[in-house]
Amino acid sequence: MRTTLAAALTTALLLGSLLLAQGTTPPPLTLITAQGRRPLPTTMIRGQEMVATDDLVSLLQVAAREDTTAGGIALSYKGKTVVVSPDQPMVSVAGRLVPLQSPAIRNGRRWFVSLDFLPRGLSPIYDARIELRRPSRLVIVGDLRVPRVTVRLDSAGPPTRLSIEASPSTLITPMVESGRIVLRLEADALDVAPLPQAGGLLEQARTEGTTVVLTLSPRAGLARAAQASGTDVSRLNFDVPLAGQTDSAATPAGALPAGVTPPTTTEAPQLPPSPSGARLIVLDPGHGGADTGATGPSGVQEKALTLEIARRVKTLLESRLGMRVLLTRDDDRNVSLDERTAVANNNKANLFVSLHLNTSPSPLMSGAEIYQLRLERETPGRRGTASEPFTLPLTTGGTRTVALVPWNLAQARHREDSTLLANLLESSLRAQVPMGLRPIQEAPMRVLAGLDMAAVVVELAYLSNPEQDTASQSDDFQNKAAQAILEAVSAYRAAWRGGQ
């Protein structure tokens, strides 16, 4: 039966019917390039999935010409050529023969090649690697980060256990919200295995670009995350309890109004304070991507300087203080202010330092300034913003006190710690770099408002001042600024220990 069908199909193809294959068209492959995703149609011919060379010509800008002597077709890219011959399961790449699964087929004016032609025939002449991932039907052009992502419903529960795995290892930033878990992956695109169906407290799993969104039942409480790392995979587990089971207080965690953070945990009173008050610091290189920040008279962009200085500070803090340091961005890309806040809150950072360079309408202004959040008069003071705390059992045993904090008021609880950090930065910076007219200021800084830890913005110099523009690009200035931040963080840790 199959043979008859195939024979019929071949005969029809030889007759040159262009419409023949349409009835058996599989879903297109997805071509992922640095420019985005585009469909690459395929056709079933003789039981083999094939791709038309004219689609490769239009999508990958290769040139094609009929090779009359060999009776085949030659594809060229930037001076390199691969010759495809009919009825031979191989191609000639720059004179070298490469075997393919099946021979190329001519159908009227069009040529079709088997899918393995992409990595085996075209990739060697192309200026970027071409990778074919058959199970997920992806063709990846260039060195893009496209991790394989598997989301599993491990146990329906409740508690419902969910897991996400990314391979190769990829930074996954979770945002646990009321009614959903949002997982942002540090990648160019995702290669997602079939997502789980609804089950337990999971209502839906879907992807949006490089983000995975797990929608939970209205009965679900706030999910608890547990990191489980492997050598070459990133894995996060979530336990989603029923709302009532997380919460002995009046407000069920699953019914939080919009704009309320995940619970902010503090150590249980009966536990001794941590031996080192600041274990994790988040450094926030201001701006990035299309948001260049300020531009100095030399043309230097704020976004480049903040990243360079943040990297220097990170190296110092890790090597000298053995601290864990996270950057809100480690390359030139746009990160929203909410995402910056989320990185720090979700990782329960102890300190947050946002790095910037300043401007003024006058080129005369110069010097470093530190900004902390100005609280509006109606904002309740420290600890006044939280709901009545309640106690959660920990999976590791013991309990933890949890308070629910409105997202935009989280910083109010850390006013004293932020002031301490600002004062220490002011004195350590003063010893290393010129200081501004108002070295410590309070302002309604957007990036600080939702941070649930000691947090400041440091404007290291005025880029609008030509001398500071030049200085801020020098190794000397950048090292001095990094050294000052190291000293302030070190002093903060000592003060925090002494104060507890």
Add this chain to the structure above:
Amino acid sequence: MLQPRQVALGLAATLGMALIALAVSIGLERLFSTPVPEAADAVEFAGATASDVAHINATLFYVSEDGQALVGVRREVPLAEGRIEQGRQILRLALTPPPRGYSSPIPRGTTLRGFYVTDRGDAFIDLSQHATSGHPGGSFAEMLTVSALVNDVTANLPAVQRVQILIEGQHVDTLAGHVDLRRPLTRDTSLVR
């Protein structure tokens, strides 16, 4: 054979010129009938007509020559009917080039799209996209812009307690990545000398 074509060409040219002339005349008419110019030479305009038109003295906030602070400068603003129209007149003047010796805290080329005040005393200043796209960035420069706008309104319209800044009619997070504009702001004299 050629004559009809020449006639046609001539007719087309005449029609074209007539259209251009019409467009220019409409353009000129619109230009000169605009009641208050939103940019550039409004200072001269206000000054030249000060003697004929009733006016008020309003305090507008500009950046001092050394760039360190905002300074309140008394300026003549045409008298307008009601606080909303008066607020519009004040802001239109604030968006024009500054008096000699000062610089403007607001990106040059920004226009006022709208201004209104609610019964509760919350004012809304709706500015063109240029307030964001033309902003030089930096926390201090952004503080100067926001404080000046808020103070221009609150210092001159006593009924206004809080000011919400909008861009192209929309709420925005910030102008250039620093100062929180999600909620209305109250008068801020911390940068005023």
